[in-house]
Amino acid sequence: MAIHSQNEPLMCKVFLSNLGPVAMRWFNSLKTNSIDSYKQLTQAFGSRFITNSRVPRPLSSLLSLSIHEGETLKAYSDRYWEIYNEMDDVSISTFKSGLPIKHGLRKSLTGKPVTSVCQLMDRIDKYKRMEEDQLQGKGNEKVIS
Structure with missing residues (x-):
């Protein structure tokens, strides 16, 4: 995959193909044209799912x-x-x-x-x-x- 790391459209498609139902709902809720690059997509994903920036539900x-x-x-x-x-x-x-x-x-x-x-x-x-x-x-x- 490192060979294709400069091909942002391909990277975005591969990224999306690996999302589960919860992450896909998050992706589908993004505002149109709110993400301009693969880097921005991965940062948005990370801030939502990896860094636990949201307070866990009780x-x-x-x-x-x-x-x-x-x-x-x-x-x-x-x-x-x-x-x-x-x-x-x-x-x-x-x-x-x-x-x-x-x-x-x-x-x-x-x-x-x-x-x-x-x-x-x-x-x-x-x-x-x-x-x-x-x-x-x-x-x-x-x-x-």
Whole structure:
């Protein structure tokens, strides 16, 4: 990549291709023509994500989060992870507390608790796929955890 470091348009495209959902939302919220160079882009990114110039959200912002009526699991989990990524110390159980008591994923997390964020994300992905299948009318099968 060092060979292309003088090619700013290419560097910007490569930079963008490596952004996750939270960083991409930040990028999409930038005002049009507010960034004039790759260096300015990386500085803006650094000031937002690397230097922790923003005050971390309190745990209460995650604890008060819940799925909205009619909201998909995907939308809820996207909101959850965005807040989660802005926090210093959180418990995995906060995700579960935002789900209705009768939600299949909540029951699964209660019956077979996860011990890491990776396990939680895997379990959420299973239930998102099931939800998407149900929304597309492909079936009502239950996810085995």
